[in-house]
Amino acid sequence: MRIVSIGEVLWDVIGEKEYLGGAALNFSAHATRLGHTVFFVSAVGKDERGRRVLERMGELGLSTQFVHEIDAYPTGVVTVELNAAGVPKFTLHHPAAYDAPELSDGDIAELLSPKPDWIYFGTLFQMSPQAKQLTYRLIDSHCGARLLFDVNLRKDSYTAPLVRELMARAQVVKLNEDEAGEIDKMLGRTVSGLEEFCRSYTREFGWQSVCITRGEKGCVMLVNGEYVEAAGYAVQTQDTVGAGDAFAAAFIHGLSLGWPAKEIADFANRVASLVASRPGGTPHWTVDEANALKVKG
Secondary structure, three states, X not given: OEEEEEOOOXXXXXXXXXXXXXXXXXXXXXXXXXOOEEEEEEEEEOOHHHHHHHHHHHHOOOOOOOEEEEOOOOOEEEEEEEOOOOOEXXXXXXXXXXXXXXXXXXXXXXXXXXXXXXXXEEOHHHHXXXXXXXXXXXXXXXXXXXXXXXXXXXXXXXXXXXXXXXXXXXXXXXXXXXXXXXXXXXOOOOOOOHHHHHHHHHHXXXXXXXXXXXXXXXXXXXXXXXXXXXXXXXXXOOOOOOHHHHHXXXXXXXXXXXXXXXXXXXXXXXXXXXXXXXXOOOOOOOHHHHHXXXXXX
């Protein structure tokens, strides 16, 4: 598949170590590992961290063509605190270079021809008016791509109107269980259970598919009207940074191949669990390793 992924790229600072991250970048790296051609759109500062971003992207097999270097802001950084279960708490530092992405008319034309199969976008990136304008230029291009909204709510980095607006643009949505509760709260809803959440929001917004991840408990998924629940996998968690982004990549991989919903959910759980068993958001992994995991219980 050809995938355009637009969003943040930054360094996750965990203790004394820095890992390349950002939901959109992580997603792009994992989709590339699944064999797809990904065009990542973002920006870095003209600084040492920006140089390392571009270098590391090359090592991950990602093109840097649409990641522009800018003078105005430094490369993005987020401070990550992990709890005992390896679950992260993020502190984002602004302004950052990814708040001010730039693409020329020629860049846009190249991204959309031949047409991409998917355009990926999230919430955080859209808090910047410049970034949101660029994202909308892509998703409103009528190029025929399917639109994946990976919700990824971060503290002080979303508003209810923005989330609703992005949900209305999407055809496929991925979120976690906590985010489902937060969306209900923001929109003044009281949905009884995850299946009803999936079905009611799909009816309202016209989604083709939606998936809710549940950490070690696995996920639930609604694909073309079929609702499934899939158990998680037993791994020793290093940290969960990037696991949801890997899940999103595996999710659309299965959708595009026309797999049954249960098979998509199981494969995405395997990939996410494998990533959670290794440090950082873009660790090396293989499909064979994911397939070798054993189901919990």
